[in-house]
Amino acid sequence: MGIPAFYRWLVNKYPLSVVEVVQEAPNVVNGVQLPIDTSRPNPNGVEFDNLYLDMNGIVHPCFHPEDQPAPETYEEVFKSVFKYIDHLFSMVRPRKLLFLAIDGVAPRAKMNQQRARRFRAAKDAADAAVEIENEVNSRTGLEPENEGNKKNKLDSNVITPGTEFMAALSSALKYYIHLKLNGDPGWRDIKVILSDANVPGEGEHKVASYIRSQRNRPGFDPNTRHCLYGLDADLIMLALATHEIHFSILREDVRIVPKINRTVKFGKNFKSNVDGKKNSEKEASNDITTKRFQFLNIWVLREYLSHDLRIPDAVIKINMEQLIDDFVFICLFVGNDFLPHIPSLEINEGAIDLLMEVYCKEFNTMGGYLTESFKVNLERMEHFLKIIGSYEVAIFKKRCQVQKERDILFQAISKSKGIHKTSGSIKLFRTATSDCENSGISIDNVRLGEEGWKERYYAEKVAAKIEDDQDKVKRHMVKKYVEGICWVMHYYYEGVCSWQWFYPCHYAPFASDFFDFKHLKMNFKLGVPFKPFEQLMGVLPAASAHALPQFYRHLMTDSSSSIADFYPPDFEIDLNGKRFSWQAVCKLPFIEESRLLAEIKIVEHTLNEEEKLRNSWTLEMLFIHTSHPLSSKIFSLIRRKRLHPKLAKAKVKKRIDPSISGGMNGFMYISDKTIYSEEIYSPIEDLETIINNQTIYVYFKGPPVDVHEPKPPEGVIFPSKTIFKRDMQQCRRILWHETTISQSYLFSRRPVANSISGNNLLKASRHLVSKSLLERKKTINEGVGQERRDHNNKILGKRKRGVGKKHKNHRRGKRRT
Template structure:
């Protein structure tokens, strides 16, 4: 998903990075990468929202979408189709939050319809978008379809016969965009890599911009449908024109960054840029207070970095990030110290203007740790409004806080009410966890997940001023952060972690159904029907912080294993062989045209529209990303010396 409004902010600050492309003006590319989940979502929803499209129409629409993109770009060497596989736990938390929020919104919409005398459609008529999650039967069928499609196009289209086609399906662990970037990093590390390779990445996530910068490959362009933004300083959704495509040129963005921050060591500047932009939030961490893109957070972070660099002008090593992706905590502390002055001023203004207040007039707290005043009434969604261990707003009213007399007092109130920190030790833990999350996120962008099981255990980020005050102890202790590594979970484990009960009972095998609803289920608390949504400072209906409890994966996985063991013992609802296959992480495949192989017939997977393929001469083999050469610890995070930076200018 990336950072809300980041793409717009960057496009408005650096307008020449985007180019609307015409068929006769498309640059040449060697490799085309498709982050497939956006395509799947687009093609799976029918024109009538409450009626699902026939599935074979979904497949045909996906085929056409891919074919059109290929025809536009005409890659010379490679087409890489990457579907989201099992994600790291840090990403699963965000997926869980979004899916539960969507389910709750659907329930509320149904309740409103009934109240208004309407007759809502049965849930069975909808396409459940949660089907687009690894481990579902839908995604298994999608993999079969993509494999058929690859063979069909290579067999019948001469343009496809000159490229390798990789299908990395939902059974291959990793988010689609991260699988793509891992491949680019891995190939760049090989001795025979052409440093002038031109990469085109199709995808809708704003974090693709940061991931592309992090490859230090100048010839990367991001392909997406044209986006037309609404009036400035509004939160209206941008208009997307599916009939027109645009490219975001990383080469041009790099030139802008050189102009903005200086050219003496652009690659190190880019590494720092990726890090401090993470402070506005990402899919794994909440944004710092006052750093929302719409609140001018990025401008303040930019200004702080420039001021920090000026103060470090005589330093031989001023960079926030070390070679290999480790954060230089001592330098990062100095950067945060510079930034903290703007945070302190902003907070002092809020307090002095009376925007930070507790108002009992409407039985809600007006509590402002962010821009202007903070409507801290958590939206109560039925029941008693309590979500997990989080305090309801009635309890907050009883805390007895008076109006803060200083920014420090306001921060303490925030940690008590929002962060549920009862003492300094818990605030210190919040800070430590956030710093750990920064290192995890940065490592993930540059080297892949340092741990598949790490996640940020809080809903809010600490104040920078607090981090600066606690940082000395952290740096003195060596600033060491280590992760446990580990491997990905199984598809069913991810489904049980991210799906609400309404979807989980239909998309998972029957043996897990009672875990969602049975009063004796040891994990029932992880599937609340109602929970709080913090709408502080939110201007749009889809905003807010979903205050849902975090899953203890040891407890959940033990419960799943117990359910499987019980079904095997009784023979009731035991996993079928097909279900067992769905629950296994597998590998990708590469398809190549090879007239020397024995021709075969490939049965059509959409017989209503397409015939069987005869005389197919396509070589299909397992596909893995190349390993780092011996003696190399990490990929080259710089522009390779042989790269001609003026070749495609």
């Protein structure tokens, strides 16, 4: 799921689209660090109008940081979130709007992925707890933690709409926004929108919906400079789909690998390593201010794509905007958050280059573009996938060859009995043999590329044994997958077209199986989103039942519950040909919506008032300082409510005037709830109460969304050209399955914790092959083709004839010169 490795591929392929972020260092006076004045000009030489934060990309790193002790309380998490936002704000310095978008209830198509992630997180946490407990007991003789301490550990699965944590996060962010608008000069003139977990929709899609609703409206500036922060690669697709030109994605530099130095907790106030040394201070290696960031500039990426998607001898006039939409479309096949990717298409195997190559070559034959905005031309899509399918056998054979060479190397390292040290406060020692086993040399019963691979795939993955059954299953999978592709395109360009639709399989069909679907009719029913507690019941494992009210928990944990089968204590994890466990498919049963909702309805009456609020939908909140021109309109509405008894408890709606709102359109809602108070109390114990508050907030709703026009707005000024012909030389597309295997590729996969990987793997392999030339020749050549053996024999022959010495002398001569 998702688009793994896409950002890294993009940075390597189109390097000029990425620039380093200049980060201003805070001044230190008398040992005291002063806050950065964000009202000053941006040190990056550009002034942004709007900054959008995909908050889940902030909350998760603060909740379970990779390289420092995990927080012990929610308050610690919130303080880290505040610091994170401060730093992002100081880099971007928006002048009109800050939009904080937290994931609300997601469409059912996304809930299946969320369910797999949360069940897997619970399983991994349980396995890790057992492993650490055993390790500590065996090495230190300490007693295991008592049950009370175990219960105090924070469960990351609470980062889901409807939980007490998400309600507390919303309350904390309200306080934080008041604090900044009152005291930070860089915030004084901006508008702040908080879209919390009670507003339905995923965070990044709420941002995209806001942008679509504002563009081409009265007062909208076509040259608005947008900046979106988030960690998901689909943000790039959403940015391209807006067709806004002045758009940048802010994210961490993926080339920086943080040092891992975790601390294990043994109790509330005691931390120790293997040697028993106390460590009362938390490490600061994960400090947000020490990270490097990059801007991915969408207008430069568009330039690259205009060169890289050139259509030779095009039979129709080329429209750059439709090429962009088609690029977004073809990238869906290598991964998205709603469908499993096509088995033959892996980004680190050059899948995107293959898709682009086929697209450009077949453009004329297809008859033109694959899409028109969100609408997919199914006949052209069928032709496109038919050509992609013709490469499958070659791709699978190459994959088998790479796997054989990698397995030979791992087995050879295992035989060397090498012992290495892993990072951590606890020093774990494992043999190379156990690492090879943990890093996933798995039994592959499908054996893609070998004769009968397709039949074995459907028999193994979807239990379709007979030929007739397989044909029926394939047709069903293809139909649902095509529906899914159309659903995702609609989601990216117009918003949700069905809250209930989902892909009902764990695996995708092969590209060569996509045929005879061009006459399918897409009929999506919009429906309504789940309530927060309904989604929690749909995505959480029984181990996280504590996040729900009492009677809801029983439905998950009681073995006599009629929906107990939705929460299996164990489930199959299929590596599916991958090397590492994080890539595995979690084969969980799909939720039956009617059964789930029927059981929830029985216990819904047991909710108290606070729980009812957590289980409700609400509107976004708009915050401004009282000096903002909009404030006078808000105060006039408040006076109007007070003077009219009938309006006192009513929700007053007022259209926002874009001439005084900085070009923003939409509606303000003022209810009987307090929107202005002279004092704002902190929900975090040791933070100050805000005295003489000068910040007000109202509920906000954007204007009705018109049909999205997938083209730049009228009046936009395009930046000067950045990309020229010389910059495109390294963008030449090379089809992976046609290249020879290099040693570097064997180590190019993402490393897994506590395994031989990266530098450790290279060191181990060098130690192995340095014994002698003859031993190296024997080890490497085992099981490899005759062509590789001939090559190595040629190298050895040259060394025997003294070529190496001659080359060495030649280099010496060069140095003298």
